[in-house]
Amino acid sequence: MTERAFLTTLFEAAVAAADARTALRPHLPPRPAGRTVVVGAGKGAAQLAAAFEDLWGAPVEGVVVTRYGYACPTRHIRVMEAAHPVPDAAGLAATEALFDAVAGLGPDDLVVALVCGGGSALLPAPPEGLTLADERALNDALLASGAPIGVMNAIRKHASMIKGGRLAAAAHPARVVSLIVSDVPGDDPAQVASGPTVPDAVTLEGARALIETRGIALPPALVAHLGADAARAPRPDDPVFARNEVRIIASARLSLEAAAARAAQMGVPAVILSDAIEGEADVIGQMHAAIAREVVRHNRPFTAPVVILSGGETTVTLRNRDGRGGRNTAFLLSFALGIEGQRGIYAMAADTDGIDGSQDNAGAFAHGGTAAAIRAAGHDPARMLADNDAWGAFHAADALFVPGPTGTNVNDFRAILIGAPDDI
The missing domain is CATH 3.40.50.10180 (Glycerate kinase, MOFRL-like N-terminal domain)
Known part of the structure; x- marks a missing residue:
């Protein structure tokens, strides 16, 4: 296999x-x-x-x-x-x-x-006085802000x-x-x-505070709506x-546990970092890459062979609204850069609903040679990550994962295989 x-x-x-x-x-x-x-x-x-x-x-x-x-x-x-x-x-x-x-x-x-x-x-x-265009504008502003899902939802509920x-x-x-x-x-x-x-227990006053502390720029009509008591959920x-x-x-927890059990059946020990990891996708990718390198070089915090599993929902702060891909490919492109040249590491990141962001893929695969493969295809992987075009990078490397809609959704699925045995 x-x-x-x-x-x-x-x-x-x-x-x-x-x-x-x-x-x-x-x-x-x-x-x-x-x-x-x-x-x-x-x-x-x-x-x-x-x-x-x-x-x-x-x-x-x-x-x-x-x-x-x-x-x-x-x-x-x-x-x-x-x-x-x-x-x-x-x-x-x-x-x-x-x-x-x-x-x-x-x-x-x-x-x-x-x-x-x-x-x-x-x-x-949309409440009285607002339109579908206003709701779209709210959605755009929240997605572009890079705020975690809990913050976005707390604000949405009062609009x-x-x-x-x-x-x-x-x-x-x-x-x-x-x-x-x-x-x-x-x-x-x-x-x-x-x-x-x-x-939800988050009050209207709490939602206003989240908008202010995170500096989320909302259109005037939404600012006016959220400033009135009638917005209260x-x-x-x-x-x-x-x-x-x-x-x-x-939930993600149950799904990660099922994946861990399947890995064990195939002879590879599995560990679950967390089912609730949040943060910027590229930063979380760097963190996972650091753990993978530590395992390869020093056999800590886990001993190879091992598959490291994690879930949750990362975020992507949009710098290029014409970018292609989603948070899983962004995570994985950052991860690929972090393990470049390192042998024995293979990874996937995918959305369990079968679609990651703007295209038809659930996610992608990566290993220590992925960044070089992207360059060989004529692209700069670091630039593509900065331009929110992780899909384009993995498409160039022929590394997209396209299972189609799965009929469920328990968020992100990440698996990093280190020191794979010959008989998996």
Whole structure:
């Protein structure tokens, strides 16, 4: 087995651990006396809806929204598609459809919310006085700021009519059970898809402070909106949420543990650095490269052969809005530069949803000769990293990883194989 095949096998094990049917089965709620209505959003929402229909085996209705090209067949639950990461008019229609689905429910009815990563962009809902263009401008400003996902979501929730628990509040007095596939560091359910059914403890004043301390430049219309008390999202202690329940059914932690187990089955010890690593992708790449070099040169902090696994969600501060790629390829290009010329190190970084940023790849592969291969193709890897064109660098080196949409999303997956045995 080649090193690429080995790393791909680990990625597949991580994705399989977050499979919709596997994740949902142990978390199905008791059946209600009234109706069962499913709502949901995210890159894996259609697969979750289809699995829920199969497992529930009783009358069910509702609507979920997913990214264009990520839909799958369902029998009773309507699947809508919208744009990601830039919200569009289809997302507005999907948001309206979700509110329609939970309207007029009573205390005997059950709402099952199937929520996973990507839902924030798929559910635009600008408050009165703002437009879809304003929501796009907010999204652009937050992405360009390089702020971690928790900060971005804390601000988004006070500039939306659906985020921050507002969809669950609209379903009251029905009971809402949120079944969440976490793609955020720390698995805070209020952060996944900006929490359409889970309120957040970050207040409006807290969101304003985050904007100020991080120097995030927002358009005047959004500054005015967030300056008014009407922007305030509901609090977690609001009585409308008293009967609701929230469960994390899949996460980066569980997926990394599955990958580690698969590596052990193939005879390679595995260690998990963390499932919640945040920070600038290039800096995190440098850090991982330093660890890999230390293992090769001094057999510490781990002894080779070993595969080092990590997850979380890094960020990329945009310097070139025409750049290509995403945070995983940016991480890996920085890593490739950090291990240049070093033998015995092979790595992959990929988004578990199958798409990393702006192109059709999930991520890429790298080793000690990758930076030289990029140069041999006529490119400067350091310049391409600075220009936010990590995709172009790995395309030039024929090192892209393109599995296609996976139907789930538990965030970044990174695997570094050091001192690979001959019989992997």
